[in-house]
Amino acid sequence: MSDTPVLQLADLSHVYVNEKGAALVLEGLQLSLSRGEFLSLVGPSGCGKTTVLNLLAGLFPPTMGRVMLGGETVTGPSPKVGYMLQQDYLFPWRSIRDNAAIGLEINGTKTRASMEAVDEVLSELGLGGYGSRYPHELSGGMRQRVALARTLVTEPELLLLDEPFSALDLHIKLQLEELVQRTLKRLSKTAVLVTHDLAEAAAMSDRVIVMGRNPGRFRSELVVPEEIRTASPMNARKLPTFQDIFEQLWSELHAVEREGGENSG
Numbered sequence: 008m009s010d011t012p013v014l015q016l017a018d019l020s021h022v023y024v025n026e027k028g029a030a031l032v033l034e035g036l037q038l039s040l041s042r043g044e045f046l047s048l049v050g051p052s053g054c055g056k057t058t059v060l061n062l063l064a065g066l067f068p069p070t071m072g073r074v075m076l077g078g079e080t081v082t083g084p085s086p087k088v089g090y091m092l093q094q095d096y097l098f099p100w101r102s103i104r105d106n107a108a109i110g111l112e113i114n115g116t117k118t119r120a121s122m123e124a125v126d127e128v129l130s131e132l133g134l135g136g137y138g139s140r141y142p143h144e145l146s147g148g149m150r151q152r153v154a155l156a157r158t159l160v161t162e163p164e165l166l167l168l169d170e171p172f173s174a175l176d177l178h179i180k181l182q183l184e185e186l187v188q189r190t191l192k193r194l195s196k197t198a199v200l201v202t203h204d205l206a207e208a209a210a211m212s213d214r215v216i217v218m219g220r221n222p223g224r225f226r227s228e229l230v231v232p233e234e235i236r237t238a239s240p241m242n243a244r245k246l247p248t249f250q251d252i253f254e255q256l257w258s259e260l261h262a263v264e265r266e267g268g269e270n271s272g
């Protein structure tokens with residue numbers, strides 16, 4: 008049972024239909040992710056990265072193929088999947104503790120014990136003293152940590168991270184990358200990160216997929232070397248092999264840009 012991949016994509020394709028007609032945005036995606044793996048998706052704007060995450064989250068069904076979580080076909084949103092976005096979407100009228108607990112309320116699993124777990128996660132993320140504060144009293148980096156806490160307390164098996172660090176100052180971003188990586192590793196969580204930042208992808212991931220476009224597809228995959236994977240995102244950037252990985256990703260992405268042409272989106 009434990010050998011079953013947490014996530015599988017089987018020949019996944021997607022067509023958006025609107026008043027302008029039908030557009031094939033994703034074609035023939037195949038993927039298998041094991042428990043604890045961290046995957047990043049990089050690619051030019053409009054290649055379909057967010058569409059992939061939305062399909063993984065079960066927000067709408069793929070036109071063809073299947074998304075499978077723990078071997079079961081995804082048919083809609085599931086508590087097994089947590090989604091963290093660039094914007095934190097905290098409710099300004101709720102305390103930090105109540106914001107972090109919102110997923111438990113939605114899932115109907117809010118209990119005294121689960122609220123203790125909320126407090127534990129908040130304190131693990133360095134927000135121990137902030138439970139009774141409100142979002143406007145926190146910095147951008149702290150608010151993103153609350154968003155992470157909210158995602159983690161429902162104990163999802165798969166975390167979807169759509170550019171969660173991109174609006175943050177560099178030093179806060181590096182700190183959060185480190186915190187997220189450490190926390191997910193400790194909990195053996197499986198994660199898919201969408202980012203435009205190649206260094207972030209290389210520093211945080213076990214594997215990086217570069218997507219092509221028109222239609223969006225998985226063009227190439229790079230396995231991050233062990234010494235980078237086991238280092239913190241901050242220290243990974245200082246390793247000589249890191250530059251090689253970064254350059255490989257850079258040249259792949261440039262190849263996509265050269266062959267892609269303008270995206271209609």
Ligand SMILES: Nc1ncnc2c1ncn2[C@@H]1O[C@H](COP(=O)(O)OP(=O)(O)OP(=O)(O)O)[C@@H](O)[C@H]1O
Binds near residue numbers: 023025052056272
């Ligand atoms: N609801 C929709 N209806 C029709 N077309 C859509 C819809 N959502 C996205 N698209 C189009 O699908 C393509 C992929 O969009 P998507 O947002 O997944 O790309 P992306 O790689 O995440 O882009 P970015 O990096 O700019 O965020 C784009 O051409 C976009 O215009």
